[in-house]
């Protein structure tokens with residue numbers, strides 16, 4: 040055996056020696072850029088050697104321990120993993136050409152020089168790190184979301200407010216590779232060039248281009264400024280006409296943008312206009328910018344889609360333009376402004392949202408953190424310095440990576456040393472640390488080759504334990520609103536909050552961090568304590584609320600139309616008219632008695648009423664106004680039941696909400712179970728959000744919020760006794776809009792009825808009748824406030840954990856006035872706002888629950904709610920069957936109205952007592968005033984139920 044080995048060894052030796060000349064002849068040097076893409080050819084051996092033998096087996100036998108390269112079948116060396124000049128700038132590859140058994144096999148040496156590339160690898164800038172969005176793949180297609188809100192005055196003298204949320208920007212735009220520049224210093228700058236081809240955007244861009252004066256630099260520039268005291272952040276959007284560029288050549292001013300214009304133009308050559316967007320990434324999670332527009336020299340004309348028909352908006356003047364930039368973040372493995380790039384970071388490295396730079400852990404290095412980094416790391420537990428305080432227990436760790444350690448040592452600040460042999464880990468516990476323990480802790484390791492590595496962690500303990508302050512750390516901070524506790528100064532409150540525990544909002548007239556900023560809001564406007572945003576009082580608009588409504592408008596957000604005639608001037612606040620000589624009367628039209636009911640024009644509905652607290656305010660106003668108009672029999676002045684300041688009473692912040700599972704999906708909204716953090720602890724709530732971001736959904740959303748606020752602001756309202764779902768608040772942030780309601784754990788009545796039908800059978804009627812009594816009480820509450828529900832049905836009744844029925848879903852029904860025009864024609868007789876894709880059967884419009892007169896006129900009253908209540912009773916008696924009129928399964932609106940006019944009603948269900956059916960029939964009387972009021976219905980139902988229970992008890 041031994042002989043055989045020796046022979047073999049000799050053979051090999053011989054071979055190596057005899058091929059020695061070839062060694063010398065086959066030295067090659069190639070060079071490549073460090074940012075070479077994976078799969079790039081480094082060199083092709085057959086071509087290099089001048090042979091045609093491409094099918095030689097080749098293999099790297101030396102010089103590439105971490106697999107940076109790969110040799111393909113045809114002997115081409117290819118980049119297999121990312122290179123990094125700073126880690127290794129030269130590779131000496133030894134490649135075996137031809138298999139061992141091939142007599143012609145030989146070794147080729149290749150020196151690969153890696154070239155340094157400026158700006159590569161990308162820098163990981165911690166300052167502008169974006170959050171990781173675990174739901175990123177589902178929702179966040181954008182690193183940021185930008186919401187834009189604009190106030191404009193039209194040439195017709197109207198004031199419009201629109202708010203647009205862009206969280207998937209430029210989807211129709213032709214976009215250059217995003218030029219994101221992350222600089223090494225604290226500024227992270229983003230620069231984007233986007234060309235426009237889409238027709239709508241093009242026409243808008245043209246309007247802007249020709250409507251505003253251009254700056255010295257030849258662009259139309261919108262410059263925005265974030266206002267907070269501690270951050271200065273600029274954002275600018277420039278519009279450029281490409282033809283300008285072609286006429287004037289390379290525009291020098293654009294060079295300062297550092298965007299390679301010619302390349303951009305080549306990529307965006309089909310665009311007529313280009314937008315350049317640039318901003319410094321703000322450090323706040325959300326930043327509010329106020330923008331300055333260039334001077335406008337002619338009206339702008341925009342086309343707007345409104346319910347599928349196009350309307351024109353002629354803008355005389357843009358009063359305010361503000362933007363909110365919020366960080367959203369990509370999914371963990373994605374980066375880029377559109378989150379469309381794949382991260383390459385390996386071994387637990389974090390990937391930067393902007394440029395995909397990897398933040399390696401201690402044990403790894405390289406662009407992708409996939410090259411082992413031999414050495415040692417030093418760390419402490421707890422790792423957060425603020426958790427290391429006098430008297431705490433701290434552990435210092437030394438950990439060896441990718442090194443065979445012979446000796447590992449830890450040197451303490453006092454000079455003493457702890458040594459371990461043949462160990463790759465050392466943990467030193469420090470009990471009850473004192474200021475004398477502060478200082479550097481150095482881990483040092485010797486490997487088997489005698490190489491030394493070291494790493495240091497510095498202990499710098501805080502004075503007091505967390506949540507403690509004072510000279511002796513004997514006071515507790517207990518900061519609210521997520522504030523941090525500083526041992527000297529106590530709670531460091533977020534913007535808008537003050538007090539020792541951040542428990543109070545900034546005093547009137549101030550806002551911002553430490554309430555240092557002075558509000559600029561004029562004319563009785565309220566000022567948001569957190570960012571100083573103004574909520575204007577009636578009669579004013581503009582970002583400081585210093586612009587009076589245009590001549591023909593007045594009221595909240597200038598949404599009311601003045602009725603003054605004959606050149607009278609209209610008061611911007613309340614719309615009272617000051618007549619010119621010889622005219623008199625309220626409207627200066629001399630007809631003194633005839634008061635025209637002033638009805639607010641539904642301007643808000645025309646132009647995308649997406650968002651904004653103020654729109655909500657306007658809705659409350661409008662709804663209260665209309666309800667009084669419709670349920671006319673009530674004297675109470677509802678506008679006065681809502682005490683001022685309701686916005687701040689009901690507004691909550693998104694930070695205090697933790698969303699849970701989806702528990703319900705309606706036509707316009709969806710309901711999510713959630714936890715709300717309150718001073719009294721966490722409570723489970725139902726958070727209702729819009730289902731889609733469209734006008735219809737937002738309209739319903741605001742209507743529901745407004746009605747619930749109106750109900751809950753009423754002085755007689757009592758949450759404990761009320762049968763209307765309890766409002767807990769709402770969140771009205773640009774990208775997060777939720778109505779927060781009590782969580783009814785027993786679900787909706789319809790589901791309960793259907794379950795009971797399967798499980799219990801009809802003997803459960805008395806129990807369910809109890810719910811009908813509750814809803815009759817809810818209707819009384821609404822009647823007292825002169826509000827209508829318009830969709831009273833079992834599906835909209837929720838049952839709480841204590842088996843109390845509560846009326847919910849106020850947003851479902853359509854607007855009173857607009858509903859009128861929906862009535863005729865199509866199949867259901869009602870215009871259907873975009874049917875949901877996952878079909879919710881028969882929920883599109885509650886035709887079979889709707890009162891006769893509402894079908895005919897589209898008007899809803901408290902009596903029409905009583906009609907629907909009759910149908911609800913029918914649902915209860917039939918244990919959740921679907922109400923159908925005899926004969927026609929899917930009648931149109933007119934067909935159904937005709938049927939009802941003929942006196943046809945829902946049939947008496949089998950086993951339904953005559954008395955019970957009488958109650959239903961009384962609710963369905965043709966003439967609304969002859970129907971019983973909800974109080975009367977309640978009384979009858981209580982009697983019926985008592986009788987049932989007694990009968991059952993005597994028969995049992």
Ligand SMILES: *[C@@H]1O[C@H](CO)[C@@H](O)[C@H](O)[C@H]1NC(C)=O
Pocket residue numbers: 062063064066148
């Ligand atoms: C080839 O490379 C080897 C090792 O780097 C070196 O010793 C030798 O001189 C080189 N030969 C030629 C011809 O460059």
Ligand SMILES: *[C@@H]1O[C@H](CO)[C@@H](O)[C@H](O)[C@H]1NC(C)=O
Pocket residue numbers: 083086093111112113115
């Ligand atoms: C070698 O093969 C690769 C594909 O595996 C191919 O892209 C390349 O062009 C080939 N090179 C030569 C020199 O044939």
Ligand SMILES: *[C@@H]1O[C@H](CO)[C@@H](O)[C@H](O)[C@H]1NC(C)=O
Pocket residue numbers: 430431432470471
């Ligand atoms: C530190 O550890 C000691 C002993 O294990 C323990 O008695 C003491 O409470 C600890 N101190 C702190 C602040 O946790």
Ligand SMILES: *[C@@H]1O[C@H](CO)[C@@H](O)[C@H](O)[C@H]1NC(C)=O
Pocket residue numbers: 492493494
């Ligand atoms: C620790 O390592 C650094 C280089 O990584 C070296 O400059 C320094 O002298 C070392 N310190 C000690 C005490 O060995």
